[in-house]
Amino acid sequence: xxxxxxxxxxxxxxxxxxxxxxxxxxxxxxxxxxxxxxxxxxxxxxxxxxxxxxxxxxxxxxxxxxxxxxxxxxxxxxxxxxxxxxxxxxxxxxxxxxxxxxxxxxxxxxxxxxxxxxxxxxxxxxxxxxxxxxxxxxxxxxxxxxxxxxxxxxxxxxxxxxxxxxxxxxxxxxxxxxxxxxxxxxxxxxxxxxx
Amino acid sequence: xxxxxxxxxxxxxxxxxxxxxxxxxxxxxxxxxxxxxxxxxxxxxxxxxxxxxxxxxxxxxxxxxxxxxxxxxxxxxxxxxxxxxxxxxxxxxxxxxxxxxxxxxxxxxxxxxxxxxxxxxxxxxxxxxxxxxxxxxxxxxxxxxxxxxxxxxxxxxxxxxxxxxxxxxxxxxxxxxxxxxx
Numbered sequence: 529x530x531x532x533x534x535x536x537x538x539x540x541x542x543x544x545x546x547x548x549x550x551x552x553x554x555x556x557x558x559x560x561x562x563x564x565x566x567x568x569x570x571x572x573x574x575x576x577x578x579x580x581x582x583x584x585x586x587x588x589x590x591x592x593x594x595x596x597x598x599x600x601x602x603x604x605x606x607x608x609x610x611x612x613x614x615x616x617x618x619x620x621x622x623x624x625x626x627x628x629x630x631x632x633x634x635x636x637x638x639x640x641x642x643x644x645x646x647x648x649x650x651x652x653x654x655x656x657x658x659x660x661x662x663x664x665x666x667x668x669x670x671x672x673x674x675x676x677x678x679x680x681x682x683x684x685x686x687x688x689x690x691x692x693x694x695x696x697x698x699x700x701x702x703x704x705x706x707x708x709x710x711x712x713x714x715x716x717x718x719x720x721x722x723x
Numbered sequence: 724x725x726x727x728x729x730x731x732x733x734x735x736x737x738x739x740x741x742x743x744x745x746x747x748x749x750x751x752x753x754x755x756x757x758x759x760x761x762x763x764x765x766x767x768x769x770x771x772x773x774x775x776x777x778x779x780x781x782x783x784x785x786x787x788x789x790x791x792x793x794x795x796x797x798x799x800x801x802x803x804x805x806x807x808x809x810x811x812x813x814x815x816x817x818x819x820x821x822x823x824x825x826x827x828x829x830x831x832x833x834x835x836x837x838x839x840x841x842x843x844x845x846x847x848x849x850x851x852x853x854x855x856x857x858x859x860x861x862x863x864x865x866x867x868x869x870x871x872x873x874x875x876x877x878x879x880x881x882x883x884x885x886x887x888x889x890x891x892x893x894x895x896x897x898x899x900x901x902x903x904x905x
Contacts, residue, residue, distance in 0.1 A: 537873035541842035544823040549743040556756055557738065563760040564734065564767075 558698035625705025636660030
């Protein structure tokens with residue numbers, strides 16, 4: 529039979545696999561993670577709220593970015609407490625910031641001052657690096673933390689000249705408490721946790 | 724463990740496999756990112772059905788539908804737009820003439836998907852059946868036929884004549900990233 533004249537097709541195909549899951553682009557993974565975090569993990573809607581679920585279904589067709597926009601704008605801007613806790617009626621995250629130990633799970637963490645904002649790209653001067661970077665300045669994608677109309681659930685509205693504690697992965701600053709307004713006491717706990 | 728924790732655990736465990744799955748099946752890296760992100764959005768919407776263990780087949784079944792919807796959306800676009808997208812894709816490297824991949828592309832869609840699930844996504848017959856919505860017995864029957872068709876086409880070298888039909892016939896965005904190196 530023909531299938532015995534050539535190697536097992538599955539073996540032939542395994543040798544020709546065009547994608548290696550261990551070599552995926554970290555930037556691509558980070559972009560997906562950021563989108564999921566923005567659109568799903570910060571979903572402020574109770575799972576049981578049927579009418580809102582239908583709203584989300586319709587919005588999903590229009591793109592996940594629009595989903596985040598409408599949900600966040602329609603509910604106002606959730607705020608983040610000084611310690612990173614989420615205020616009443618605001619969003620929660622699947623992987624929320626739960627204190628200084630949380631930053632160990634992120635690839636970088638630093639104390640920085642915003643020097644420029646271009647769309648979602650935010651440049652920081654690094655005042656003190658806690659982990660993952662030795663640069664004196666760094667530019668990051670801060671999805672949902674820039675601009676006036678769209679502010680991320682669980683993230684501050686970043687402004688030039690202001691100082692923040694920032695943690696994230698790859699080229700992305702995370703919301704959900706990982707990026708927050710600078711507080712000396714919290715900064716000290718980040719420094720301790722990172723060492 | 725609440726819904727968010729279950730979702731987060733699944734995301735951390737399977738995000739690479741989900742992205743790899745879509746990369747093998749869509750025409751471009753941006754499309755793959757869209758499909759992967761949309762897969763997780765849908766998974767979250769249906770988190771009450773997220774299996775507590777072995778969630779990958781369930782996730783890939785969602786990804787499969789997301790990709791199908793993505794393709795249908797593209798098919799609704801004008802022929803000119805599709806042609807421009809095709810032309811804008813990065814040129815395939817020398818390995819675009821890989822006989823195994825060309826043979827795979829020449830097979831019927833059902834055969835192609837089953838072989839990819841087993842060979843590339845590393846699923847068992849039971850898991851592949853869960854993705855395709857068929858029984859393990861049906862998987863075994865289809866696999867027997869798919870193997871035979873692949874072997875015949877591979878032996879004849881029919882894969883060397885690449886098809887260039889609609890979106891369904893487009894090659895996946897291979898070697899765009901996550902590419903295997905020699």
